[in-house]
Amino acid sequence: MRRNDHSINKTARYGSKIVCLVFIAILWIAFSHEHAFAHKVTIFAWVDGDTIHTRSKFNGGKRVKGSLVVVFDPEGNSLLEGKTDENGMFSFKIPQKTELKVVLKSSMGHMAEWKIPAEEITGSGSESNTPETVEKAPDKISIGTGSESVKTDEDVLEPAAIGLGREEVEEIIDASLDKKLAPIYDMMANTYDRGPGLTEIMGGIGYIIGLVGLALYFSNRRRKE
Amino acid sequence: MHISEGVLSPAVLLGGAAIAAAGVAAGLKDLDQKEIPSMGILSAAFFVASLIHVPVGPVSAHLTLNGLLGLIIGWKAFPVILVGTALQALLFQFGGITTLGVNTLNMALPAVICYYLFGWGLKSGSGRSVFMFAAFASGCCGVLISGIMVGFSLYLTGEAFLPAAELVVAAHLPVMFIEGGLTAACTLFLRKVRPELLEEVCAPK
Numbered sequence: 001m002r003r004n005d006h007s008i009n010k011t012a013r014y015g016s017k018i019v020c021l022v023f024i025a026i027l028w029i030a031f032s033h034e035h036a037f038a039h040k041v042t043i044f045a046w047v048d049g050d051t052i053h054t055r056s057k058f059n060g061g062k063r064v065k066g067s068l069v070v071v072f073d074p075e076g077n078s079l080l081e082g083k084t085d086e087n088g089m090f091s092f093k094i095p096q097k098t099e100l101k102v103v104l105k106s107s108m109g110h111m112a113e114w115k116i117p118a119e120e121i122t123g124s125g126s127e128s129n130t131p132e133t134v135e136k137a138p139d140k141i142s143i144g145t146g147s148e149s150v151k152t153d154e155d156v157l158e159p160a161a162i163g164l165g166r167e168e169v170e171e172i173i174d175a176s177l178d179k180k181l182a183p184i185y186d187m188m189a190n191t192y193d194r195g196p197g198l199t200e201i202m203g204g205i206g207y208i209i210g211l212v213g214l215a216l217y218f219s220n221r222r223r224k225e
Numbered sequence: 226m227h228i229s230e231g232v233l234s235p236a237v238l239l240g241g242a243a244i245a246a247a248g249v250a251a252g253l254k255d256l257d258q259k260e261i262p263s264m265g266i267l268s269a270a271f272f273v274a275s276l277i278h279v280p281v282g283p284v285s286a287h288l289t290l291n292g293l294l295g296l297i298i299g300w301k302a303f304p305v306i307l308v309g310t311a312l313q314a315l316l317f318q319f320g321g322i323t324t325l326g327v328n329t330l331n332m333a334l335p336a337v338i339c340y341y342l343f344g345w346g347l348k349s350g351s352g353r354s355v356f357m358f359a360a361f362a363s364g365c366c367g368v369l370i371s372g373i374m375v376g377f378s379l380y381l382t383g384e385a386f387l388p389a390a391e392l393v394v395a396a397h398l399p400v401m402f403i404e405g406g407l408t409a410a411c412t413l414f415l416r417k418v419r420p421e422l423l424e425e426v427c428a429p430k
Contacts (some may be wrong), residue, residue: 040227042318100286111229196276205269207312212265219258 046115046185047094047114049155050176054114055189056104058090063088064106072101097121119159226330227275227313228375234382241378242326248303248333255351262296263422264305268293271309275319279400286400292367293408295336296347296360297415297422302336303329327378333368339363347412347423356416357409364408365401372397 020089041064045054049067052071069090080093084104094100103113133141164172233241267290274288294302307329313319320328343366345351346359376390413421 040317054319107278113230182379196317200362201273201276204272204312204316208265208269208272208308211268211308212261215256215261215265216258219261 020173022084041067041104041110041112042076043102043105043114044189045102045116046189047116048182048185050094050100051091052094052100052116052121053089053091053185054082054084054092054102054104064104068105070103070105071095072103074101085123094121125150228318228324228331228378230323232382233324233327233378235363237381238323238327241328241330243298245303245307245326245330245333248300248330248337249307252303252305256301259359260301264298264301267298268305268308271306272312275313275317279403286361288400288404288407289332289368289371289406290407291332292339292364292404293334293411294343294417295339296363296408296412297369298346299340302340303333303361306333306336315421331374331378332371334374335367338370340365342366347416351411360409360412361405364405367408368397368401368404369394387393 014190043054043056045052064084065086067084073078073079082090099118100116105111106147271290274290277288279286311329314321343359343363346355372393373390376393379389
């Protein structure tokens with residue numbers, strides 16, 4: 001009995017030392033976020049005019065260089081493929097105006113994908129607009145050139161009055177929107193998936209402690225019986 | 226080291242899961258109550274180690290600690306690593322749910338191999354240098370064998386084995402040495418603080 005107590009005491013002392021070490025490790029990880037990442041790849045894609053840019057990275061922020069990127073249509077046929085450059089970027093002309101899926105195939109069994117919805121692509125195209133967008137377009141123009149106080153449909157359908165075709169205006173707006181939004185897309189590409197934070201780490205350790213408790217509870221009960 | 230979802234063929238996934246399940250069963254057989262807390266601590270260490278990113282080499286690599294786990298708990302590395310990889314998949318999105326079996330196998334089997342290869346070196350009778358060598362080699366081999374197994378999993382799915390395995394191993398060379406050093410440091414610490422922990426488990430039955 002005494003021997004047992006002794007060993008339990010020792011276990012407790014040893015356990016608290018290890019727990020201290022683990023906590024120091026966690027804190028170190030939490031505060032040195034730059035280095036605190038592991039193995040996972042992500043790809044982020046955005047539309048700029050008639051081009052789609054993709055950026056691929058490991059979740060430490062390190063760029064994925066020279067990896068294969070394949071573009072699929074909704075049916076799963078591969079449309080084109082290419083390799084990422086030094087900055088993990090790969091850009092391509094929009095091959096067709098449907099939903100596209102960009103898949104990053106990195107080495108060592110890592111894979112990531114990103115879907116580009118059809119609206120994002122058709123919205124930025126200069127041709128083959130769907131009827132819906134054609135109908136909506138005049139509103140945009142009347143807002144954009146508000147000084148003319150255009151109100152009736154006839155006036156709207158006569159864009160020549162302001163010297164520009166509807167499609168041209170759309171193109172200009174899209175181009176300038178893409179330009180204005182470029183930094184935001186860039187920011188999104190950078191912040192997208194920052195890797196696990198303190199919440200996830202603590203949550204995981206909590207789970208493990210809970211599992212240990214559960215295992216001890218059941219083994220204790222078995223022993224009593 | 227974590228293989229993502231959608232990379233491996235279903236046959237490889239199922240095979241890996243079956244072997245991993247057998248390993249977990251072997252690990253949970255004759256489980257002593259006294260071992261549960263240390264298993265939990267090692268599971269937490271394994272879980273967190275994957276966040277320690279080693280910024281050397283062509284790709285981003287991280288610590289696995291499976292050599293250390295193998296030396297201390299032997300076959301019980303299977304359930305411990307299963308818990309760790311499951312939580313990593315759920316919370317960090319490393320690997321995935323369907324690849325859980327394969328990932329567990331790829332990291333736990335090297336741990337068991339290290340246990341049989343180097344467990345003898347950690348007995349109390351062994352000298353300090355032998356002890357340190359065995360621990361260091363165990364840390365290195367844990368990563369090395371894991372790398373080869375990841376390459377082999379990819380090969381079974383249709384990738385050429387040599388380039389895949391070479392790449393995985395090359396990427397983990399710096400990690401191997403760090404792991405070796407870390408394993409040696411940890412086991413030396415344990416030998417000083419609580420030698421009976423190494424004694425009890427480390428004699429392969």
